[in-house]
Amino acid sequence: MNDMSILERAVEQTEIKISASDVQVWYGEKHAIKDVNVDLLDKTVTAFIGPSGCGKSTFLRCLNRMNDTIDISRVEGRIMLDGEDIYDKRVDPVQLRAKVGMVFQKPNPFPKSIYDNVAYGPRIHGLARSRTELDEIVERSLRGAALWNEVKDRLSEPGTGLSGGQQQRLCIARAVATQPEVLLMDEPCSALDPIATSQVEELIDQLRAEFSVVIVTHSMQQAARVSQKTAFFHLGNLVEYGNTDDIFTNPRDPRTESYISGRIG
Numbered sequence: 001m002n003d004m005s006i007l008e009r010a011v012e013q014t015e016i017k018i019s020a021s022d023v024q025v026w027y028g029e030k031h032a033i034k035d036v037n038v039d040l041l042d043k044t045v046t047a048f049i050g051p052s053g054c055g056k057s058t059f060l061r062c063l064n065r066m067n068d069t070i071d072i073s074r075v076e077g078r079i080m081l082d083g084e085d086i087y088d089k090r091v092d093p094v095q096l097r098a099k100v101g102m103v104f105q106k107p108n109p110f111p112k113s114i115y116d117n118v119a120y121g122p123r124i125h126g127l128a129r130s131r132t133e134l135d136e137i138v139e140r141s142l143r144g145a146a147l148w149n150e151v152k153d154r155l156s157e158p159g160t161g162l163s164g165g166q167q168q169r170l171c172i173a174r175a176v177a178t179q180p181e182v183l184l185m186d187e188p189c190s191a192l193d194p195i196a197t198s199q200v201e202e203l204i205d206q207l208r209a210e211f212s213v214v215i216v217t218h219s220m221q222q223a224a225r226v227s228q229k230t231a232f233f234h235l236g237n238l239v240e241y242g243n244t245d246d247i248f249t250n251p252r253d254p255r256t257e258s259y260i261s262g263r264i265g
């Protein structure tokens with residue numbers, strides 16, 4: 001068997017995690033997302049790229065119903081997670097957000113200890129039956145976020161006392177502690193220096209082994225480094241979606257071509 005067929009098999013084995021059909025979003029009269037259809041894969045990093053204001057964050061927030069928290073926003077269409085409609089009235093958004101975790105642009109640890117930041121989600125979702133189990137979840141999550149070795153001797157110190165890059169990895173540990181299936185990241189490195197950025201990028205690559213990761217980024221270099229799939233948005237439309245290599249080397253739409261060559265955005 002040659003290398004190509006191994007690669008093709010690997011791609012075939014990656015399942016659809018989230019399927020969005022005919023998604024539209026309005027903020028009052030503003031039509032921010034226009035008829036987006038896309039399948040996002042499990043165990044894959046998907047990058048959302050596009051010029052400022054094109055709807056990347058809006059669409060990302062649809063994937064765990066964070067837009068529900070914005071009064072004037074209205075979402076139409078269907079978003080299925082493992083075949084279940086996440087906008088179904090019976091779905092509890094809080095439970096959904098434990099399954100579809102989110103990491104924001106600016107690290108936002110709670111004003112609590114490092115331990116309690118990570119233990120918070122498992123506590124409210126009743127994921128640990130004992131202190132020992134909770135300790136295990138905290139350790140596993142901090143290891144998963146490549147932060148354990150740096151903080152294991154100061155778990156009771158405030159999370160806000162860590163460096164920016166450490167705080168962002170703490171937020172990633174907090175997100176993975178509830179055992180999510182999907183991790184949404186909205187420009188997770190924009191407040192970080194180059195060293196912390198490369199640590200978080202490395203971490204994103206590791207997280208792909210377990211999760212479906214969706215990352216909004218303004219950096220095309222970052223999209224090229226961390227993602228296998230890329231979606232290019234423009235004026236609320238999903239213009240092009242495909243393998244990251246193809247999008248960057250052989251875009252089909254002239255708008256994608258203009259953006260990646262720096263002519264728009």
Ligand SMILES: Nc1ncnc2c1ncn2[C@@H]1O[C@H](COP(=O)(O)OP(=O)(O)OP(=O)(O)O)[C@@H](O)[C@H]1O
Binds near residue numbers: 057
């Ligand atoms: N809470 C809100 N209320 C009203 N309009 C909003 C809100 N959030 C976003 N918008 C509008 O929706 C459109 C899409 O915004 P969004 O933040 O999703 O774009 P983006 O591609 O993520 O932008 P950026 O790259 O600058 O973060 C923009 O016109 C924006 O002004």
